[in-house]
Amino acid sequence: MTALDDRFRALAKAELDKNGKSVVFSLLSDDLDGSTYDVNTATLPEGAPVIVPTKALIGTAKDTKGKEFLRGSGPVRAISRESDRTLFVPAVDFAVPPKAGDTVVIDGIVFTVLESDPIYSGELAAMYVVQVKS
Numbered sequence: 340m341t342a343l344d345d346r347f348r349a350l351a352k353a354e355l356d357k358n359g360k361s362v363v364f365s366l367l368s369d370d371l372d373g374s375t376y377d378v379n380t381a382t383l384p385e386g387a388p389v390i391v392p393t394k395a396l397i398g399t400a401k402d403t404k405g406k407e408f409l410r411g412s413g414p415v416r417a418i419s420r421e422s423d424r425t426l427f428v429p430a431v432d433f434a435v436p437p438k439a440g441d442t443v444v445i446d447g448i449v450f451t452v453l454e455s456d457p458i459y460s461g462e463l464a465a466m467y468v469v470q471v472k473s
Contacts, residue, residue, distance in 0.1 A: 341461030351465040352429040359394030362426065365442045366391060366435070388442075391433060395426040395469075397445065423472045424450060430457065430464035437469050448473055 365388040426443065430436070437443070441452040450471035457464035 340463060343461040344463045344465070347460035348429075348431055348463060348465045351460070352431050355394045355396060355427065355429045355466070359396050359427075360445070362393060362395045362397075362428075363444045364391040364393065364428075364433075364437055365389070365444075366433075366437060367441055389434070393428050393432040395428045395443075395445075398425045399423070423453075423470065426467075426469040426471060427458075428467050428469060430466055433467070436464070436467050443469070443471055 367388060424445070428437070436457065437452050437455040439452055439454060443450050443452065450473050453470045453472055455467045455469045458466045458468060
């Protein structure tokens with residue numbers, strides 16, 4: 340971790356918490372060792388989602404006005420439309436980055452993550468830019 344990581348990761352988190360909208364991610368638990376540990380049964384439920392409440396700056400997906408193009412990968416590859424959104428979320432809130440197939444709830448509407456790209460502050464991600472589709 341660099342000195343810039345310490346400073347800018349905290350700054351990204353503080354600014355998004357202050358100015359962002361509350362959203363809730365539901366991450367598929369494949370990559371999260373122990374994140375869905377059930378203390379009552381001492382097990383990890385298979386396929387159980389990990390819930391991540393956070394704050395996000397939300398905008399319309401880039402390059403969608405009057406255009407259609409493929410975005411995402413695998414089973415969630417889709418044509419982008421004007422109803423798609425771009426979210427900026429603080430990386431420190433996530434054990435692993437959001438990935439294609441995860442979901443996020445914004446104002447009661449469920450969106451599917453198409454892709455997620457990091458914005459680095461040094462060696463670590465300070466924010467993720469997440470493309471979502473309703």
